[in-house]
Structures are given as C-alpha cells and as structure tokens.
Amino acid sequence: MARRRQLYEGKAKILFEGPEPGTLVQYFKDDATAFNAQKKGTITGKGVLNNRISEFLMTKLAEINIPTHFIRRLNMREQLIKEVEIIPIEVVVRNIAAGSLAQRLGIPEGTRLPRSIVEYYYKNDQLNDPMVAEEHITAFGWASAQDVDDIVHYTLRINDFLTGLFLGVGITLVDFKLEFGRLYENDEMRVVLADEISPDNCRLWDAKTNEKMDKDRFRRDLGKIEEAYQEVARRLGILPEAGSRDMKGPETMQ
Structure with a gap:
C-alpha cells in the first residue's frame, strides 16, 4: 500500500490525501479527549465504532437529501470523504x-x-x-x-x-x-x-433508564465506556465485524 501524506491530525481523527483530487481519507483514532483536551485517554475500539456509526448516520441523512462530505467507508477505521x-x-x-x-x-x-x-x-x-x-x-x-x-x-x-x-x-x-x-x-x-x-x-x-451511552462516561469517569459505544452500534444494527473483541487500531503512517 502506498504511503499517504498526512494533512491534519485532530483530537479524534487524522486526515490523509485521498486517491483522487477533491477527496480525503478520514481515519478514526481511539484517542479520547474532554474539557478542550485537558483530559486525555484511550477508548479501545472507539475509532472502529465511530467509523461505522458515522457511516450509518451520514448515509441515512443523505437518503433524506441532507448533503454531506461522506462518500464511502474504506475499511474498519477509514472512510473516503469529499474535501471541504x-x-x-x-x-x-x-x-x-x-x-x-x-x-x-x-x-x-x-x-x-x-x-x-x-x-x-x-x-x-x-x-x-x-x-x-x-x-x-x-x-x-x-x-x-x-x-x-x-x-x-x-x-x-x-x-x-x-x-x-x-x-x-x-x-x-x-x-x-x-x-x-x-x-x-x-x-x-x-x-x-x-x-x-x-x-x-x-x-x-x-430512553428507559437515562443511562449515559456516550463520551460523558469518559468525561465523568463512569466506566464501561467501550461497552456504551458498542451498545449504540448494536442497537443501530451495525456492530462491526470484529464484534466486541479488542479492536485496537494499527499504527498510522505519517
């Protein structure tokens, strides 16, 4: 696989040059931050789950004619997007x-x-x-x-x-x-x-218990963070092929 040029790294994602002009590859990291990066940590498998959840929701929104930058998911941690x-x-x-x-x-x-x-x-x-x-x-x-x-x-x-x-x-x-x-x-x-x-x-x-199923579990040290993200994906019917096993991401090339 050809080395791709990294263009930007944020708190939760990395952007690489895309295969065609006007496109980028968006890589989802497991890094987690809160309070404007004053609190930092890692949520194992978060990048995989967020990639799938965001793909699902962006695709659903496109079906009701909401224009998005999303093109398609490339693999467990990456998706192809339009450069905006x-x-x-x-x-x-x-x-x-x-x-x-x-x-x-x-x-x-x-x-x-x-x-x-x-x-x-x-x-x-x-x-x-x-x-x-x-x-x-x-x-x-x-x-x-x-x-x-x-x-x-x-x-x-x-x-x-x-x-x-x-x-x-x-x-x-x-x-x-x-x-x-x-x-x-x-x-x-x-x-x-x-x-x-x-x-x-x-x-x-x-909806029944008001149990938090999002990054507030990380912000507030509530525990079971990975399980909450997995439960959101499970309810949406899109738990990744990896299931709930360790989904630690590979090292990215820079």
Missing part, C-alpha cells in the same frame, strides 16, 4: 438540558427544553471554543447570512430525523454537535454536513 472548506463554527443542538447548558443556566440535568435550542461556538481551542451569536458569525466573515440559513435549515431537519431514529432503538438524543463545510464543485459552492456523528459528539441516553 470547514466553516469555523460548531453548531450544537440541545433537546434536553445537560452539560454546559445545565451548568450555565442552573437547569437540572435531564429537564426537557420547551423547544430545541441551536447554539453556535467559534472553533478555536486557544479560546476554549467560545459561544457566539449569528451576528458574530456574519460580522467576522466566518459564514455568510445565506450559509447560516442553510446551516440552520439542515440542522433542524437533522435533529428531527435523528431524534426519531434513535428513539426507535430506545435511545434519547439529548444534544449533539455538528460541523459544516463549503463544497466547491463545477464552479458552484454549497454548504454540506462534515466531520462525524457518533457518541463522541452526541449525548445519548437510554
């Missing part, structure tokens, strides 16, 4: 009070919100990803007003769809983070869903 210009905004959708929202506003965790709330955060680790308003986004040129309209439109549709999908397998979608990018094709630009959708960036609770 990432918009430096994290979009957070909240259906139930948890995490920073509960702390910020003094709302008991688990309180169902009157309606879904969409929040924006500026992607900047040095500033701890501060919350911003739409006025900041357009004023500083991070995205145009039309980009924001597209993002909100897609975000609300994604929330409606994923809420129902997860509820159908006994999981409550508490909140989640999305990232979007600009895809340039044939002299045209459109906003598409990028990054991933997985227990790394979703809060997922068992």
Whole structure:
C-alpha cells in the first residue's frame, strides 16, 4: 500500500490525501479527549465504532437529501470523504438540558427544553471554543447570512430525523454537535454536513433508564465506556465485524 501524506491530525481523527483530487481519507483514532483536551485517554475500539456509526448516520441523512462530505467507508477505521472548506463554527443542538447548558443556566440535568435550542461556538481551542451569536458569525466573515440559513435549515431537519431514529432503538438524543463545510464543485459552492456523528459528539441516553451511552462516561469517569459505544452500534444494527473483541487500531503512517 502506498504511503499517504498526512494533512491534519485532530483530537479524534487524522486526515490523509485521498486517491483522487477533491477527496480525503478520514481515519478514526481511539484517542479520547474532554474539557478542550485537558483530559486525555484511550477508548479501545472507539475509532472502529465511530467509523461505522458515522457511516450509518451520514448515509441515512443523505437518503433524506441532507448533503454531506461522506462518500464511502474504506475499511474498519477509514472512510473516503469529499474535501471541504470547514466553516469555523460548531453548531450544537440541545433537546434536553445537560452539560454546559445545565451548568450555565442552573437547569437540572435531564429537564426537557420547551423547544430545541441551536447554539453556535467559534472553533478555536486557544479560546476554549467560545459561544457566539449569528451576528458574530456574519460580522467576522466566518459564514455568510445565506450559509447560516442553510446551516440552520439542515440542522433542524437533522435533529428531527435523528431524534426519531434513535428513539426507535430506545435511545434519547439529548444534544449533539455538528460541523459544516463549503463544497466547491463545477464552479458552484454549497454548504454540506462534515466531520462525524457518533457518541463522541452526541449525548445519548437510554430512553428507559437515562443511562449515559456516550463520551460523558469518559468525561465523568463512569466506566464501561467501550461497552456504551458498542451498545449504540448494536442497537443501530451495525456492530462491526470484529464484534466486541479488542479492536485496537494499527499504527498510522505519517
């Protein structure tokens, strides 16, 4: 196999040059971080599970005409994606009070919100990803007003769809983070869903017991982290071929 040039390494993924112009290979790591990388660790098999879960959810979203950067899964830890210009905004959708929202506003965790709330955060680790308003986004040129309209439109549709999908397998979608990018094709630009959708960036609770099935188990030292990720994949019907055995990833080439 030819050596691929590494273009970027983030907290949970590595991006390599793709086989064709305009494509990238996205590799899912087992590394886990929390509190803006102040807490670090490893969740064995996380990359394999997140690759499969994100593939499944991106494919389902494409079926309802949500444009995404996803092309296809290549193997247990890698997927082929379209190269996009990432918009430096994290979009957070909240259906139930948890995490920073509960702390910020003094709302008991688990309180169902009157309606879904969409929040924006500026992607900047040095500033701890501060919350911003739409006025900041357009004023500083991070995205145009039309980009924001597209993002909100897609975000609300994604929330409606994923809420129902997860509820159908006994999981409550508490909140989640999305990232979007600009895809340039044939002299045209459109906003598409990028990054991933997985227990790394979703809060997922068992619908009956409210047991946490996401990265909060790592953040809060609750234990059984691998089992929670595996249970999400199992309920979605996509537990990898490796099953629940040790799914430690290979060393990547740089």
